[in-house]
Structure formats: structure tokens, C-alpha cells
Amino acid sequence: MLKSRLFTGLLVVLLVSTFSMLVMAEKNLTIQGSSTVLPIAQRAAEAYMEKNPDVNISVRGGGSGNGVAALIDGATDIANTSRFLKNKEVSAAVANGIYPVPHRVAMDGIAVVINSSNPVEDLSLEKIKAIYTGQITNWKELGGKDQEIVVVSRDSSSGTFEVFEELVLDGDKVVASALLQASNGAVAGVVSEARGAIGYLGLGYLSPSLKAVKVNGVTPTNATVASGQFPIARPLFMFTNGWPKGLTADFINFILSVEGQKLAEEQGYVPLF
Amino acid sequence: MIDWKKKEKIVKTILFIFALSSIIFLTGIVIVLFNEGFPIFSKVGLFQFVFGQDWYPTHEPPDFGILPLLLASILVTVGAMVIAVPIGISSAIFISYILPQKIKDIVKPMIEMLAGVPSVIYGLFGMRILGPFLQDLFDLPTGLTALTAAIMLGIMALPTVVSLAEDAISAVPKKFRDASLALGGTRWETISKVILPTATSGMVTAVILGIGRAIGETMTVLMVAGGAAVIPRSILRPLRPMTANIAAEMGEAPVGSDHYHALFGIAIILFVITLFFNIMADLASNRFKKKVSGK
Numbered sequence: 001m002l003k004s005r006l007f008t009g010l011l012v013v014l015l016v017s018t019f020s021m022l023v024m025a026e027k028n029l030t031i032q033g034s035s036t037v038l039p040i041a042q043r044a045a046e047a048y049m050e051k052n053p054d055v056n057i058s059v060r061g062g063g064s065g066n067g068v069a070a071l072i073d074g075a076t077d078i079a080n081t082s083r084f085l086k087n088k089e090v091s092a093a094v095a096n097g098i099y100p101v102p103h104r105v106a107m108d109g110i111a112v113v114i115n116s117s118n119p120v121e122d123l124s125l126e127k128i129k130a131i132y133t134g135q136i137t138n139w140k141e142l143g144g145k146d147q148e149i150v151v152v153s154r155d156s157s158s159g160t161f162e163v164f165e166e167l168v169l170d171g172d173k174v175v176a177s178a179l180l181q182a183s184n185g186a187v188a189g190v191v192s193e194a195r196g197a198i199g200y201l202g203l204g205y206l207s208p209s210l211k212a213v214k215v216n217g218v219t220p221t222n223a224t225v226a227s228g229q230f231p232i233a234r235p236l237f238m239f240t241n242g243w244p245k246g247l248t249a250d251f252i253n254f255i256l257s258v259e260g261q262k263l264a265e266e267q268g269y270v271p272l273f
Numbered sequence: 274m275i276d277w278k279k280k281e282k283i284v285k286t287i288l289f290i291f292a293l294s295s296i297i298f299l300t301g302i303v304i305v306l307f308n309e310g311f312p313i314f315s316k317v318g319l320f321q322f323v324f325g326q327d328w329y330p331t332h333e334p335p336d337f338g339i340l341p342l343l344l345a346s347i348l349v350t351v352g353a354m355v356i357a358v359p360i361g362i363s364s365a366i367f368i369s370y371i372l373p374q375k376i377k378d379i380v381k382p383m384i385e386m387l388a389g390v391p392s393v394i395y396g397l398f399g400m401r402i403l404g405p406f407l408q409d410l411f412d413l414p415t416g417l418t419a420l421t422a423a424i425m426l427g428i429m430a431l432p433t434v435v436s437l438a439e440d441a442i443s444a445v446p447k448k449f450r451d452a453s454l455a456l457g458g459t460r461w462e463t464i465s466k467v468i469l470p471t472a473t474s475g476m477v478t479a480v481i482l483g484i485g486r487a488i489g490e491t492m493t494v495l496m497v498a499g500g501a502a503v504i505p506r507s508i509l510r511p512l513r514p515m516t517a518n519i520a521a522e523m524g525e526a527p528v529g530s531d532h533y534h535a536l537f538g539i540a541i542i543l544f545v546i547t548l549f550f551n552i553m554a555d556l557a558s559n560r561f562k563k564k565v566s567g568k
Contacts (some may be wrong), residue, residue, distance in 0.1 A: 063525030089527075148414040156331040157525035157532060173329055176341070179417065179511050180500035182521040193405060194415035 027247050032060045033067020033080030034159050035183070036202055037236050039267040040106055041080055044255050047263060055247065064159040071239055072096050077248050079239040082108065082159030100239045105255050107270040109203040109225035110164055110232040113188070113210040115195045120144045122214040125231055129168055131198060134175030139196060151178040152190050152199035160184065163234045164200050200232070204268025225270045236269070306544060310537030313337060322538055328502040330522065330532040337535045341502045343542065345419070345512035346488055348505050349498065352423025353430055353487040358480055360427075361434030365476075368435070369442040370464055381439065388432035396496030399425040404497060411509055417499035419508040425493050430483040437482060441475025442468060444565050474561035481554040485547050491516040515539050 031041050038061045045057040062070075067079035072093045085093075085100060093100050112128055114120060120142055123131075130136045131149055140146045153174050154161040165171070181187045184201040191199040192209040203220055206212055212220050215231055224230040244252055254260050261271035275283075314322060317337050325338015364384070368377055399421055408416030445468050453463040469476075499511020500521065519536050526532040 065525050065527040069527055150414045155521040155525065156329070157522050157527075159525075162331075171333070173332055176327065176503045177501045177511075179415065180502065180513060180518075180521060182495065182524070186496075189400065190415065190417065194408070194417075196414045 027055045029055065029057045029078070029247050029251060030060075030076045031057065031078040031080060031238075032062055032070045032076040033078075034064040034082040034236070035061040036082040036108055036159055037080035037105070037238070039204065040236070040255070040264045040269060041078075041238075043263045043267055044251070044260055047259070048251055048254050057251070063157065064162075065157060068093075068100070068239065071100060071241060072098055074098065074241070077240065078251070081237045081239060082234065083162050084237065085239070099242050101241070101243055102237045102239055103244075103252050103256070104235045104272065105238050105252075106236045106261070106264040106272060107225050108234055108236050109220050109222075109230050109270060110160060110167075110200050110234070111203050111206055111212040111220040112198065112200050112215055112232070113191050113206070113212050114198050115191055116209060116211045117195050118144055118147075118211060120213060122217060124216055125168060128198075128215065129170065129172065132169060132174050132178070133172050134177070147196040150190075150194045150197040151175055152187050152194075152197050153178040153180055154184075154187065154200075155180055155182050158182075160200070160202065164232070167232050167234070168200075202268070203270065206268075222265070222270045226272075233270075303544075306537060306541055310534060310539075310541040313531060313534040313538040316531065316534075322535075323542065326504060328518070330526075330535055335531060337531070337538075339515065339518075339539055339542065341504045342513055342515045342518050342539065344505055345498070346514040346516070346543075346546075348419055348508065348512065349422045349426055349494060349514055350484055350488045352419060352508060353426035354480065354484060356424060356427030357430040357434050357483055357487075361431050361479070361483065362438050362476060364431075364435045365438035365442055365479075366464060366469075369439050370460070370468070381436070384432050384435050386432075387428075388436075392429065392490060392492040393496070395425050395429055396493040399493060399497035407509075413509055415499060415511060417497055417511050419498065419505055419510060419512050422494050422498040422512075422514070423508065425497055426487040426490055429490060429493065430487045433486050434479050434483040437479030438472075438476045441472045441479060441561060444475060444561075445471045446565060471564060472561070474557045474564060477557040478554045478561065481550050481557065485550045485554070488550070489516060489543070489547055491520050495520050515543050519543075 031045065038059065041059045045059050049055055049057055064081040064083055067076065067081060068085060068089050070076040071079035072089065073096070079100070084102065090100065112123065118139065120139060123142065127136065127142060132151060132153070136142065137149055138146065139149055151174070154164070165174075179190060181190055181199075184205040187199040187201045188205055188207065188210055191197040203222070203225065206220075218224050218230045220230050225233045238252060238255070240248055240252070255264070256272070261273065265271045317325070322337055322339060323343065324340050325336060326340050327336035327338045328341060329336040368380055372380060400417070403424060404416030404421050406416070407413065407418065407421055449467055449471060450463055453467040458466070494514045495517040498514055498517055500513045500517060501511040502513045502518070505512045519539055522532070523536050526536055
């Protein structure tokens with residue numbers, strides 16, 4: 001009786017100690033933020049962990065705003081964002097003793113997509129703005145069929161929406177009757193289903209079931225986004241607290257390496273070089 | 274050896290703690306909800322918040338008016354009840370009075386299983402099958418409309434309505450039925466003049482809980498209602514119920530911002546509405562219990 005108890009006790013001690021040693025031996029890195037940067041961070045983290053088995057990287061989405069909030073709270077090592085910091089966020093960070101440093105990790109183009117049955121090929125930025133603010137409501141005004149335009153937009157706190165609002169809407173409001181969808185995938189789903197729909201999404205989400213229109217005569221491709229010709233493009237960032245050191249620096253260098261950029265391209269983004 | 278009295282006491286304490294925990298959780302939720310949501314009421318005013326017609330939470334300057342969202346929730350819930358109540362009540366009557374006991378024992382659990390289907394599956398069905406079908410049927414610009422959401426919510430509320438209404442009908446004492454039949458009433462007369470009037474308040478409970486299920490449902494309406502924050506003008510137009518709005522925007526709303534507080538503000542309104550319906554359901558079920566016990 002006593003013997004077996006002793007044995008169990010010993011076993012528990014052994015298990016706990018090996019487990020804690022395992023945990024201590026690992027180097028941890030946490031990454032949080034934009035769902036647009038998520039696929040790059042996820043893929044890069046997998047490749048990095050394969051090479052460095054003692055490193056444990058946890059990658060979470062949640063949106064640019066949440067990533068920055070976590071960085072400000074000191075809850076994450078790297079914040080992924082699909083936009084630059086807002087003034088409010090910078091002052092909140094500084095007040096908390098955090099100095100966010102941006103690292104551009106890739107480029108992302110926002111393509112404007114329509115249903116594949118729609119004959120329209122080319123839209124100017126002004127026309128897209130007129131559609132999204134509700135001034136143009138029928139495709140026949142744009143040389144298409146006599147069909148009501150179904151405006152599809154992203155939830156107003158997403159990074160994609162913020163960039164679209166800044167680059168296309170120029171501070172005007174999206175028409176209230178726009179369909180709000182909570183992800184790039186949901187936008188793709190609605191636009192491929194509704195014949196009169198128009199939506200916008202990251203270049204990585206383009207698929208044969210959607211038709212990407214030319215904007216100001218420029219087709220959205222990796223080359224036109226990287227060269228700056230395509231008008232609705234944005235850089236993607238990873239923010240760190242101060243200049244990165246140790247593991248954080250090593251990981252960011254990995255993403256900026258030829259191999260890392262190749263991974264980003266494989267995920268449907270536009271590499272920096 | 275512990276004597277049985279002590280044992281009893283220990284068991285009693287443990288059960289008491291467990292019973293208390295749900296009250297603690299509820300209180301905690303209410304406190305958090307009001308704590309996080311109240312700042313928006315003091316900022317824009319409760320009246321402006323509930324009856325404001327524009328929802329532009331991230332625009333500069335922002336608009337926090339939830340009337341379009343509130344009306345959308347009400348519209349899809351009413352629509353769902355128009356579908357679920359007649360089908361649900363008649364199914365309940367059919368199951369409890371017309372089906373033989375053996376088949377009833379199979380059918381009722383099957384209907385209750387409908388309640389166990391995850392809401393995202395209803396959402397997928399509505400999005401990929403019902404939506405495109407309605408789009409073609411009515412030649413709509415998009416199939417994601419109030420009607421699509423109402424039909425899906427109606428189907429989802431059905432098991433609640435059927436199951437509780439059937440319970441209510443079964444709870445009518447057998448002697449009521451026997452008396453009616455003995456007096457020469459036909460089966461239909463017995464159902465329509467004796468059973469249903471007795472079971473009314475029980476069925477009201479069923480309907481109210483069905484309403485609660487429909488108004489609080491989130492994933493399905495997020496997927497099938499379309500998401501347009503406009504005051505609904507037609508059931509064939511997209512709209513955005515309150516729950517869908519919270520789910521879509523909470524993920525990326527910065528903690529502590531006005532937008533964040535506004536989403537909690539919507540949650541408070543939603544909570545108050547469901548609380549009201551739950552209290553109503555409780556009152557109705559108490560009345561029903563009194564009625565069937567014959568007091």
C-alpha cells in the first residue's frame with residue numbers, strides 16, 4: 001500500500017519535472033493581428049519551426065486593431081497589421097512605454113471583383129467610389145446589363161475596409177444598403193453567387209469564379225501591385241516593440257529573406273523583391 | 274468512517290455551490306455587459322442609440338444608431354414565427370393525438386435532434402441552397418435576404434416549439450379528454466374545444482421560447498441575412514440583425530473604443546429583450562401549471 005503510493009508520487013514528480021523542462025527549453029514567440037497577414041505569418045512560422053525545433057511560435061489572427069492592442073499591452077512580441085498605426089495607437093503605446101517599430105513584410109493588392117457573368121471590364125477609381133457611395137446603382141450606367149448593383153463591403157473594423165475606405169472612398173461613407181461580410185472568403189462567396197454584385201478582397205483571394213476588374217486600366221497582378229501602378233495596394237507590416245532582438249529579430253529576418261518572401265508569394269501576396 | 278449525517282452535509286454543500294455558480298455566472302455576465310456597454314449610452318444618449326438610423330461606427334465622426342439593426346432582428350424573428358408557429362403547433366397536435374405511441378416515440382426524439390444541428394450548418398444550407406433558390410425564384414439581385422434568414426430561423430426554432438407544445442398538450446390531464454369523448458365529442462371537437470384551450474398558455478410558453486431562440490441566433494443570420502444596415506423596406510432585401518452585427522464587428526473593434534462599447538450596448542438591448550421574453554414565458558408556464566392542476 002505504502003509502496004504503491006510512493007511509486008505514484010515519484011511518477012508524478014518525474015512527469016512534472018520533465019514536462020516543465022520541456023517547456024523551459026523552448027523559446028517562445030507570439031504573433032497576433034491582421035487576418036490578412038495571418039497566412040504569411042503562419043507559413044513562415046511553420047518553416048521557421050521546422051528549422052529550429054526548440055522554438056515555439058504561436059500565431060493568432062483577430063485583426064490589425066487587436067494585434068496592435070496586444071502589442072501595446074505587452075501581450076505579443078509581434079503585431080501583424082494590414083495598415084500603418086493610427087495616431088491614437090501610437091500615443092497609447094508610448095504612454096505604456098512601448099515603442100512600435102514597423103517592418104514591411106510584403107505588399108497586398110485589394111482587387112475589385114464582380115460576378116463572372118458581368119461583362120464590365122474596367123472601372124475607374126471615381127466610378128468605384130460612386131458605386132460604393134450609392135450614386136451609381138445600376139450596371140447599365142457603367143456599360144453593363146440593366147441590373148441592380150449589389151454592393152458588398154467588409155465589416156467596418158477590418159483592415160481591408162480601412163484601406164479601401166482610405167484609398168477609394170476618400171473619407172466618404174459606404175452606402176448603408178451595402179452587404180456587410182465578415183471575411184475575404186465571405187465576400188468571394190457572395191460575389192460569385194449574386195449576378196449584380198461588386199466586392200473587394202485581397203489579391204490572394206482571387207479565384208476563377210470571380211472576375212477582377214481593371215482599375216484605371218490596370219489589371220491587379222503581383223507585378224502591377226509591386227510596381228505601384230495598381231492604385232489599390234497597401235504594404236503589410238509586422239510591428240515589434242523597439243528594434244527587435246534575439247528570436248524576434250531572427251524571425252523577421254527570415255521573413256525578409258529570399259526564402260521568406262517566396263513563402264509570402266506562395267500564399268498569394270506580392271513579395272517585396 | 275464518516276457518519277451519514279456528515280456525508281449528507283458535504284453533499285448538500287457541494288450541490289449548493291454548484292447551484293449557486295450559475296447565479297454567479299449570470300450576475301457576472303450582467304455586470305460585465307452593463308459595465309462595458311454603459312459608456313456608449315452616456316456618450317450618445319439611450320434614445321439616440323436605440324432610435325438613431327445610421328450605423329457608421331468607424332467613420333469620423335461616427336454614428337451609433339441601431340434602429341436598422343433592431344428592426345432587422347424584429348423582422349426576421351416575426352418572419353421565423355410566422356413559419357414556425359403554425360407548423361410547430363400542428364405538428365405537436367399531430368404527434369400527441371394522432372400518431373400511435375410507438376411512432377411518436379421515434380418521431381419526437383428525431384424532431385428534437387433537429388435542435389442539436391450546429392447553427393453553422395443551417396447557415397451553410399441557407400447560404401448555398403436556399404439563398405440561390407430564392408434568388409432565382411423571385412429574380413432578386415441577391416438571395417441573402419430577410420426572407421432567407423426568416424425561413425432558416427423558422428426551421429431552427431421549430432424543434433423548440435414542437436417539443437414544448439407537445440409537452441404542453443400531453444400535460445393536459447387524460448380525464449379532460451375522456452370526459453369530452455364520453456360526452457359524445459368527436460376527436461376534432463375534443464382537440465379544438467377542450468385540449469387546445471387548456472394547453473394555450475403552455476403553447477404560448479413554447480412560442481415565446483421559440484422567439485428567444487430566433488432572436489438570439491447569430492451564426493445563421495450572419496451567414497444568410499446579407500448584412501445591410503438599412504431600415505428594412507421589404508422581406509426580399511438584405512438586412513443586418515443585432516447579433517450578426519456584434520459577431521461581425523467585435524473581432525476587430527479595439528478594446529475600450531466607442532465602437533467596442535457600442536457593441537456591448539447592442540448586447541444590453543438584446544439581453545433586455547430576451548430577458549423580457551423569458552419572463553413572459555415563465556409567467557405563461559406558471560398559468561398553465563395552475564390550469565392543468567385544476568386549481
